[in-house]
Amino acid sequence: MRRTIVTAVLVLTTASIVLGQRPGASWDRRGSIEQVIRQLDHERIQAQIHADAAALERIYASDFIGVGPSGAVRTKPQVISDFTSGDLKFQSITTDEVQVRVYGNTAVETGRSTMIGQDKGQTVPRDTRFTRVWVKQQGRWRLVANHYSSQTRRQ
DSSP: OHHHHHHHHHHHHHHHHHHHHHHHHHHHHHHHHHHHHHHHHHHHHHHHHTTOHHHHHHHEEEEEEEEOTTOOEEEHHHHHHHHHHTSEEEEEEEEEEEEEEEETTEEEEEEEEEEEEEETTEEOOSEEEEEEEEEEETTEEEEEEEEEEEOOOOO
């Protein structure tokens, strides 16, 4: 009888410890996903600056859709073609105020972007706000949607 009580107490204690650690484990998972998204976004920016088609191919989902500050819509093949042809060129891209929220196999990244570049000879809007949607597909995070809005500086 005494052995049964001791075993029951050990089982209950172990279960409460394990259950008590679950929120931390999911927080760690979200934190690591956030780091993966931030790293992929850094790689995407470098791939755009250097017109690296292989990296862009790896990062963008096949059904990617992007909306620029002017409302122009680009698909993955269009984006890659624009960079490799030189129609779309960036000298620099920086981001700040970046937040990543994770919802299962989906992550939403928002923030501000400062870009110096040209799109078919026209200067791209320098200051923008962005929303990017990343989805985990076949074990890899890929960018499925990107939307930029022009941002005017408040005085």
